């Protein structure tokens with residue numbers, strides 16, 4: 001009996017444990033819910049009292065799901081509301097009670113058609129969200145001219161609930177300020193991602209077109225939720241094979257997944273493809289055979305992908321082939337491709353990140369020198385893609401002088417989301433303030449207020465085509481971006497591409513609410529950490545306008561001593577120009593005169609040692625070590641102080657994060673905590689190595705209270721990282 005009883009007891013215990021486990025599992029969110037996979041679309045249950053307020057406001061849904069886009073919008077709304085509120089609204093054909101949500105277009109919804117809403121001016125992608133009265137019932141309408149607008153409106157509506165905003169008296173109208181809002185994937189066909197720190201490429205080319213990883217759909221959802229409407233699948237350092245039928249079929253499969261989400265596929269085109277895959281002897285853009293080849297290629301691509309967006313091209317830059325190989329201009333090259341895609345409605349995004357074969361007196365001047373003379377010579381379906389600054393995505397650069405300088409040629413912004421120069425995936429650096437700093441910068445090309453944002457949204461020069469590109473930080477890692485906080489950079493890019501006048505801080509807050517917690521006492525410290533984080537990176541890597549001081553090739557860690565090699569403008573010494581007298585690149589009239597590429601009032605400000613903002617001091621001037629800074633300190637002391645300040649800020653970020661222990665799910669909290677400790681270690685390394693190196697020129701003691709570097713300069717110089725990621 002006892003034995004039997006004991007067995008029974010064990011079985012009962014096992015049964016109870018199993019039931020408890022099953023109950024726990026079914027009550028718990030999806031298995032991987034808090035590893036970051038769900039991004040800002042977690043839709044976790046709101047606090048009961050909050051859910052109780054929303055539930056009656058979204059009790060019914062009137063929405064036809066009979067087109068692919070309406071169907072994904074509907075599914076998202078049901079999924080979101082079920083997650084947030086514990087129950088999805090009931091489907092209905094009419095507003096028969098309070099709390100109806102009506103979504104659609106006048107064409108798809110008789111209710112919306114009857115409302116006669118002012119949808120003019122919203123275009124294809126805009127929407128309005130409004131609290132209305134329908135037959136005496138309180139309702140919310142999400143209306144647009146086209147399905148994709150209704151999809152964007154749906155995501156906006158969900159965001160309101162995700163971030164705890166009231167729904168009672170809504171009157172929102174939104175339309176994108178920028179037409180092409182695209183991610184640029186620097187993904188190779190072997191799945192290596194150039195400057196990628198989040199695993200392999202998410203495009204599993206080998207299994208495409210047959211296997212469509214569900215991740216592709218989640219990628220599309222995430223992009224649509226922030227208004228991104230285009231993706232360039234392959235690296236700008238392009239392989240011509242991407243344009244062969246085998247790969248076009250794969251790209252078409254991806255385009256099929258993305259289409260309902262309003263996302264078009266683009267491809268980077270290798271300029272020499274007519275030779276490599278076309279069997280021609282030349283890729284000369286003025287050669288009729290070459291032109292014919294591209295026209296045929298475009299026709300072929302559009303047979304696979306009828307809504308193909310067009311080409312992105314890196315030409316005559318860093319060894320890539322281009323029209324200059326045949327004595328032709330960038331305009332000749334771009335126009336040939338533009339003519340090929342024009343009949344299909346495609347565009348060409350032609351990059352202005354160029355290097356000539358001859359070393360220039362100042363690389364910062366190159367793009368302007370090559371492109372400004374071509375203003376007005378591009379076809380109307382070409383847009384020139386310009387990096388935010390003239391060198392290369394440094395932690396801080398003044399705005400690119402091309403912005404505002406090509407009134408007759410649409411220019412689009414290229415930001416880097418992946419943090420090639422800002423600590424890869426382990427450093428927390430929220431890029432919102434950096435994007436905002438560039439977009440808010442005043443080119444003064446048409447008087448004061450001629451901001452870069454107005455160049456990008458086309459309003460300054462009346463561009464017909466507008467765009468913003470972000471070099472993606474997305475990979476196969478479960479958390480997509482290599483770290484939890486790097487998701488915020490994808491997010492803020494999308495939000496600012498939609499509206500370049502948005503501020504970084506509210507975006508950080510809304511992201512933190514959706515990603516971590518809706519509690520103000522969690523959101524506030526996180527947003528503060530984020531807002532200070534990029535400045536901290538600037539301080540511990542490249543303070544006061546220094547730039548391009550990273551390790552050679554892989555760009556990991558400090559390398560201010562980098563010299564030699566094939567080109568001077570690939571070294572650090574070329575950029576910092578430190579010597580016994582001082583430090584900094586003289587780009588004023590007494591130096592390379594790069595300042596002259598800006599509008600005169602800006603040139604005067606940047607070119608004047610007394611007026612240049614200190615954050616750009618060493619970008620534009622070579623300054624003596626004892627130069628008196630605004631703080632009253634000599635330059636050398638200020639430099640050391642800034643390096644240390646960067647490290648201190650990271651330490652404080654770590655402490656702030658520790659205080660949030662218990663307020664964030666343990667898995668993500670632990671990962672962020674570890675990454676912050678890596679960042680602190682590496683910030684210290686940057687500071688120490690940089691100080692050790694520059695002290696050999698300044699020959700000055702460290703200011704009082706400043707700790708000496710932990711190691712000798714030789715130690716730092718000897719460190720080697722042959723396998724750093726992303727190279």
Ligand code: GCV
Nearest residue numbers: 186194195236237314353392
């Ligand atoms: C895709 C920098 C990067 C390169 C990148 C290049 C570009 O030089 O280090 O990896 O190449 O910019 O933007 O074309």
